[in-house]
Amino acid sequence: MTDPEPSVRPVQPPDEDEGGDPACWANRVCPACGRLADDEPPTVCAECGTEIPGPGD
Numbered sequence: 001m002t003d004p005e006p007s008v009r010p011v012q013p014p015d016e017d018e019g020g021d022p023a024c025w026a027n028r029v030c031p032a033c034g035r036l037a038d039d040e041p042p043t044v045c046a047e048c049g050t051e052i053p054g055p056g057d
């Protein structure tokens, strides 16, 4: 007795919860090297150390 193995399983799309506003991370992009900062600005780039100002100057 052999159970047929489900070799083809339904592929589920990645559950990417992109919540709306694409600009929410835009201010986190390092102006010098383009790296996305790990923290909310104001902060410094973890890659090159460039200061990333927060919103509202």
Ligand SMILES: [Zn+2]
Binding pocket: 030, 031, 032, 033, 034, 035, 045, 046, 047, 048, 049, 050
């Ligand atoms: Zn940088």
